[in-house]
Amino acid sequence: MNPFSVHRGIVAPLRRTNVDTDQIIPAVYLKRVTRTGFEDGLFSAWRANEADFVLNQPQYAEASILVADNDFGTGSSREHAVWALMDYGFRVVIAPRFGDIFRNNALKAGLLVIESPIREVEKLWEHAELHPEQPVEVDLAANEIRCAGSATPFSVDPYSRWRLLEGLDDIALTERHNELVTQFEKTRPERLPSLS
């Protein structure tokens, strides 16, 4: 995972609630066995059917910060939703509330997700609609979003933040505790099911 510290980019305002992962990437794109190249699937139905969909508007063509309404990333556990957003060029998603599994997947894969109160989300929408060309800065090291000269604090859980800032591989971190896992395994009751 690449370290994340400060990201500066154009905001795409997505004024929708309940953007489920089936909308972020439909199941038909999930048949692939690779981990990259999912950008064509991102919001594919909305991009194809709605001429005024935010990502069809030229001023947001280079957007890398997506700002959405409540309950973004609900539904299926497909991490492909995170990969599709990243492959398309997004580095940050901001919304008042996220689906639990999506948020987890994003933070594991290196996509910064920020829970912001709806009033902050509305400010970002208004900024992006009035001044789409003006980038917004998301500073994870300083825990603040800088937009049109004002800075708004945000918080991400400290452990995920540290991992993102350092670009650390989760599995390698856990492997440091292999001995504890082995000890734990010795205490597991024998009645537990085994498939061997």
Place this chain on the structure above:
Amino acid sequence: MAGTLAEKVWESHVVRRTENEPDLLYIDLHLVHEVTSPQAFDGLRTAGRQVRRPDLTLATEDHNVPTLDIDKPIADLVSRTQIDTLRRNCAEFGIRLHAMGDAEQGIVHVIGPQLGITQPGMTIVCGDSHTSTHGAFGALAFGIGTSEVEHVLATQTLTGVRPKTMAVNIDGELPAGVSAKDMILALITQIGTGGGQGYVIEYRGPAIESLSMEGRMTVCNMSIEAGARAGMIAPDETTFQFLEGRPNAPTGAAWDEAVAYWRTLQSEGDASFDAEVHLDASTLSPFVTWGTNPGQGAPLSATVPDPNDFADPGDRISAQKALAYMDLEPGTPLRDVAVDTVFVGSCTNGRIEDLRIAADLLRGRRIASSVRMLVVPGSMRVKVAAEQEGLDRVFLDAGAEWRSAGCSMCLGMNPDQLSPGERSASTSNRNFEGRQGKGGRTHLVSPAVAAATAVTGHLASPAELGAPA
């Protein structure tokens, strides 16, 4: 030990706890399927890692598999490649796989309980959000993404912060013709698709206790549709009876030891939950969705709502968009909504009890000539059991199609899909735009409503059918 059921199971699996870091949690069972695993196995290979506990890992093929001509190679080459990739990965890493054609093949959340591998007090994960199904046994079971699949394959653990707990207390008795599915659909509409976000739900109360294991699995299955990663029900005699004698259930002294432990898996009387919700089962009636998320539902006796009646602006816009997509007018009685396709199946309602309920209503009747009905058992074992009871004949005589096991039209990764503009009544779990096929429109229903709808051609409650013809 005081605490809730979820806390007890979590605490008994903590491998490492340190201040300012998430817990390291041991995973007792890792279920794997073809869609969310290939990139995880690639990751292992790239890093030169092994699967730590192949003996605690079980794979099956379910999302992509066709439900017709299952003895022939899969026609869709991309699907076939994904299935072949799972087979190669399982062979390379020594993982037990129930492949197409195998007697134990089926939807991952149907086969775990069926084999008796899903047991109370376990931690169970799978790269699938409906892993919450297994919580019906008092297991802590939740969906994970592919990065976490790789983490569990490599380490048999996950990192995480203990979730908050929510008690959903359901009192009263379900009226006739009203099922576990109606109960969970009504709950999701009540608390919303984000209502359970950050929580593990524990379903409690007389209405839950009187459910069969199949009904409990339906309820826990859709916890994720209320935003909760996991839903749980404390194990009781119903649970033990379901498990006893299953292939992977303990036997002899180990069974007695297991049951004694399982009896301790109850929330303590003084345990406190972070949130509590109440529902009265006796007030419920058949429930359907009208919109494009599972929280957009209403009793079947109601009308399509007017978006202007929603106080929250986000909800209002969402309802407007949903009605446009669903091609519905406010004020239309839901009973007047005609459907083209009826789907009975999925990890929500693809178990034997679900098929019996649908078959009982179809016996001696014909489905409407305007309707196509697919009945897809959740596993090959369910298929065989249904055929032994003659349910396949009931479905075929009524004019329905009888298929082989898989996820099928729940998400249309195989050829079982809606065409653009087609409308379904579906016993599955998600009515998202395009979920069952591009441009398809989905109404979530119970198996009983599905069967009644197939007969009448419009959304219908079983009561509308009257006595069998």
